[in-house]
Amino acid sequence: MQRWVVFVTQFLKEVILFISQVLFTQNEAKIEHHNIKSENVIEEFNFVHLSDIHYDFSRTREKEKIFFNYQRVSKELLQSAINKINLHQDKNGPIHAILMTGDYIQYEPDAITGFIDDFLLPLITTVKPSEGTFMVLGNHDHKKKGSKKIITSCLQELKVKYNVHLLENEEDIRDSVFRLKRFNVEIIGFLDYHDPEFNTEYGKLKKISDPKQNHSTRIVLEHNPDTAALLRRESWFFDLMLCGHSHGGQIRVPIPSSLYPKLFDKYDTNIQNICGNTLMFVPLMLILSFLIDRMPSSISIWLRSRWIVMFILRVVKNWQYGKGGLVKVNDDPSLGGRFIYCNRGIATHPPLRFLCSPVVATFNIKKHD
Template structure:
């Protein structure tokens, strides 16, 4: 769906709701986009070492700074993330909405530095590559203490045990390569894949991956009762929000799709609050 069609359909639906209730437009523009939800999930697997019991991973995604979301709001987000006391923070792409138009400055780096965890990892989203943002984002996130996983993996150690976190490039504007990402990764490790695009799960399910964390869809951003999301971007059309299970092989894959923080194209959220995921690992099944 092109931008014009998206805008036409979305505006039409919003106007219909606004006609039914004068407060709907105000709510979708000014209220719900600020209603952050903390989604707490327990990831249970017998493949997890006992040393990773109660290990906490916090995921945030799709801030799209510069469209509706601000650096000041990012600082507040960091406070709320840090209150969850994460061992690992992962950002699954789309930091800035329009890298070619954004006024880059050290305030954004300082805000990102305030996210506090032993390990901070991130991957590219489609907006990160757009507008010549690829190198800018890489340098900025590096200064902020985030490590890029670009078709590669990192071993996370705890005591004498370890798990693997792999990350791939964006499906839309990048070159995702899961074979490279998992090359020489220990097959016995519990393995988490970071993919901006949730529909990549259809590929990941054939690989030794236990858990995929994604964003990109914004959960639909605008959802209507009984109809669900009006629109989701390419590579987020099958898996849109929440948890999906793939149990068709011996090593089952779980997918979680984060609805993101910011907005894009239109500055509205309706029945789709911005969210942060907090995952607690458990080796008790």
């Protein structure tokens, strides 16, 4: 009887959360905190992870379609994210670093100055991370010809005064790796998976950074979660990979947590989802992918809509990583417990979120007991 009372109580809590998320899902960023243990960290390391800002207060783009002419992120939402990070810091102790994984602008490269003035610098001067800010670019940051060069230049100008490190440099690959000696933490930045130079830079990175080294706590920054499949396939050692891009699917459907592995474990039986709630919110994209695999091709209405669904699913191939949240990889005991975290982002693009609130992620990495 007592078990049923606990279950009903927990279920009602989830229903209340469900309703609140439906009503307020786009207006306020949610703080998501995770604790991770590492064999190699010397001192407790606290940091914040942000992704997918899509700053778009630039209206220089001509002939923009009406559907796309909407605000992806408000200045009020950006300020609320800063306030929440600062409040978290007041309660839990200093944040040592800010880690960011791309899509700082929507399309026009001149928006990067607004992103810096309205968000990045206020964030840095408020939080005051002792070790600095570490960034990689996303696909929107090099979508327009010439954007990457402009954005890279603007961010690199902040290095000396504000301790901002863009972990990308096609001229010197060594700038993609940064070591925090105080914590014995190594941060590696990867080019966006869809960057034309990805394969070239990846080859260089393998030469200067031993994929299998496990003498320090390694954090990987990459915009696209599909890179996780590559790193697993090539047996890279890392404690934590941080990514974004998918926005967690933006539209999610609640299902019982116990049902998830029965339906979706076919994607990867070595993935452990870190979820302690009765309900688990699953991206509609993942459900569509699941249905595609099982839908008889003879159904004509499905054939007519199939190409639309397949186009949507191209956003991410590996939704077991892109669905948002923290997962643990258990496929290679020699590499230890590796975690992959996909941030649901701050902005809303396209203009709809359902049960998928914007997220600011905070992490605490401490040594194993």
